[in-house]
Amino acid sequence: MKPQTMKALTFKRYGKSPDIGFADVPRPTLKADEMLVQVHAASVNPIDNMILTGIFKPVLHFQLPATLGSDLAGVVTEVGSRVTRFKPGDAVFANIFDLGTGAIAEFAVVPERLAAMKTPNLGYLHAASIPMVGLTSWQALKERANLQAGQKVFIPAGSGGIGTFAIQLAKHLGAKVGTTTSTANVELVRGLGADEVVDYKKQEFEKVLRDYDAVLGTVKGDAIEKSLGILKPGGTIVSLVGPLDAAFARARRLNFVLTFVFGLMSRKIMRLAKKRDVTYSFLFARPDGAQLAEIGELLKAERIRPVIDRVFPFEQANDALAYLAQGRAKGKIVIKM
Secondary structure, X not given: OOOOEEEEEEEOOOOOOOOOEEEEEEOOOOOOOEEEEEEEEEEEOHHHHHHHHOOOOOOOOOOOOEEOOOEEEEEEEEEOOOOOOOOOOOEEEEEOOOOOOOOOEOEEEEEXXXXXXXXXXXXXXXXXXXXXXXXXXXXXXXHHOOOOOOOEEEOOOOOOHHHHHHHHHHHHOOOEEEEEEOHHHHHHHHHHOOOXXXXXXXXXXXXXXXXXXXXXXXXXXXXXXXXXHHEEEEEEEEEOOOOOOHHHHHHOOOOHHHHHHHHHHOHHHHHHHXXXXXXXXXXXXXOOHHHHHHHHHHHHOOOOOOOEEEEEEHHHHHHHHHHHHOOOOOOEEEEEO
C-alpha cells in the first residue's frame, strides 16, 4: 500500500537560499500520546524566518527538508492510544515549536499536552494567530518578570504580533504599559490599552520613559541596551531577540562550548545590567497546552482580542513569510488552509 502524503511548506537548507517551497511529504504517523490534526489555519512568527538563517541550528533539531511554522488551529482526525482529553472531531489550537515538525501543512502531529480546545467564539484564523505570541507573553510577563498590578512594563513595537497581545495581557494583569509605534499605529496601541505611547518617528523612548519595572525585549539592535536606562533598580529585561545567555544554554542542556559561547554573547548586556542593578534574561517560549487553555479563557471572556493584519491562502504561504520579514505587520499574519 502506498503511504499517504500531504502538501507542506518546507525548506531544504539553512542560509541565504533555503529553497522554500511546497512538497508532498508523508502524512505523519502517531505515537501513543499524539493526535493528528487537520490544519484549518496556521500563523507565522519572526522565529520562522530566523530558523531559516541557521542561527538556532545548535538548539533546534530539524531533519531537512523540514516543514515550516509552529502555530495552528484545526480539527482532530485521529488520536493515539494514550490520548484521553481529546477525540476526533474536536476543534483545537496549539503551538508545536521545538518538536522538529511543522504546522504549515495539511496535517500536523500535536502531542496531547500541547493542545487546548479552541474557544467557540473564535474562528480558526483567530485561534491560529494566538499560540506563540500568547505563550511568549504569558511566560515573559507572568513567569519571568512576575508582573504585578500597578507595576510598569515597557513593550516596544506595540503594533506587532507580540506587542498587540502582550499589551493586552499586561493590562489584564493590572500593569501600566509603555510602548513604541509609528504615527499611523498610535490609535491602535492606545485602543489595546497602552498608557504611554512613544511615536518613534518623533521621539526616542529612552528620553521619554522613566521608572519602569520590566522591559519585554522585542526589537533587535541597541534597543535592549537603551532600555536599561528606563528601568528602576531591581527591574528586569526579558529579551525575545537575544543576545542568548548561559542560563538559556544550561536550561537546554547544551554542551560546555555552547554555554561558554552564549555567555560571551551576553557578557556586555549582563555587565551593563549589573551596573544598574537590573537583571537580564533571554526567553525561548515553550509550548504548553495548559497555559494555552488559560489564555483561551481570556479570549472567551474577550479580555484579549486577536489582532490580524493579513490572511494569505495556503498556496501563498511563502509570501506570508516574505511579508513578515518586512516587519510592518499590524498584529499577526495568518495562513488559511
